[in-house]
Amino acid sequence: MKLKCYSVGDVDTRSSAADATGVRPRMNRLYQTSTMAALLDAVYDGETTLDELLMHGNFGLGTFNSLDGEMIVNDSVIHQFRADGQAGRVPGDLKTPFACVTFFNPEKEYMIDTARDKDGFEAIVDQLVNNPNLFAAVRFTGMFERVETRTVFCQCRPYPPMLDVVARQPTMQLGASTGTMLGFRTPGYMQGVNVAGYHLHFLTEDGRRGGHVTDYAVLKGRLEVGVISDVEIQLPRTEQFARANLSPENIHEAIRVAEGG
Known part of the structure; x- marks a missing residue:
């Protein structure tokens, strides 16, 4: 496959907490x-908090405390997808x-x-990055023949394991759509720390x-693709995190199921 591509200049970001420092943010640095x-x-x-998160980036994804839906961050705007697949903006004091x-x-x-189907799309990105051992930020804006999504439900204590949660969550068939799909490609050696391979979220054009x-x-x-070689990981100092088993034997299969792979 031959790809024709060209460099793109710096993108303008919306005003965010990072701008208040007067320091230019570090581009393509994963937080x-x-x-x-x-x-x-x-x-x-x-x-x-979400306000703190925006100090580290204007683009990305995640979830919310109590596993209350899926998150997409695009141009410093954070949307929350609830269990019914509906999207809305959220206050900055929510936590993730x-x-x-x-x-x-x-x-x-x-x-x-x-x-291009999923495999064909990923092949293009892989060739553009041309390095399997680096991260990549990926954004596609345009028309889709189909998009299948799912959204986790808000959970109550005592929290069930994530695989129990995803076993009960519905999938949404959006069909022909126009919108933005974005996220990250993570190298295989980071499995468990992140999601090895592609982790993408979708937002329709009308938001x-x-x-x-x-x-x-x-x-x-x-x-659009940005190559990432600079990574910062902030680990929580909570009792929950201290008790967590972060090296389960079946982690590869567990992440595959959790991500719908």
Whole structure:
């Protein structure tokens, strides 16, 4: 496959907490709070507020305390997808147990003009990044032939394991849609710390629907990619996290099931 791509200049970000410092944010630097393994072991309460999260990035994804839906961050706007797949904005004092953000600077751009399924789309990104051992921030804006999403339910204590939660969650078939799909590609050696492979969320153009992407096919639109080699992980100092089993024997299969792979 031959790809024609070109460099893209710095992107403008909306005003955020980071701007108040007067320091230019570091582009394509991944900031992560907690780990995927902790989320699997029902560590559903974190210490980081959404306002604090925006100090570290204007682009990304995650979830909310008590596992109350899916999160997408695009141009410093945070949307929350509830269990019915409806999206809405959220106050900055809400907290997250797991999220990944960056100040997105697309270094490469590729215009897709023929239909691509999930595997075909990922192959394009892999070739653009050309390094399996680095992270990548990925955003596609355009038309989709179909999008399948799911959204986790808000949980009550005592929290059940995540695999029990996802076993009961519904999937949404959005069909032909226009919108934005974004997220991260994570190298395999980071499994458990993050989600190895592709972790993507979707938001419709009208900002009303979306969720965690489990399957899709794109028709045409703009693909933007930023390569990430700088990573910061902030681990919670909570009792929940201290008791968590972060090295379960079946972690690869557990993450595959949790992510709908």
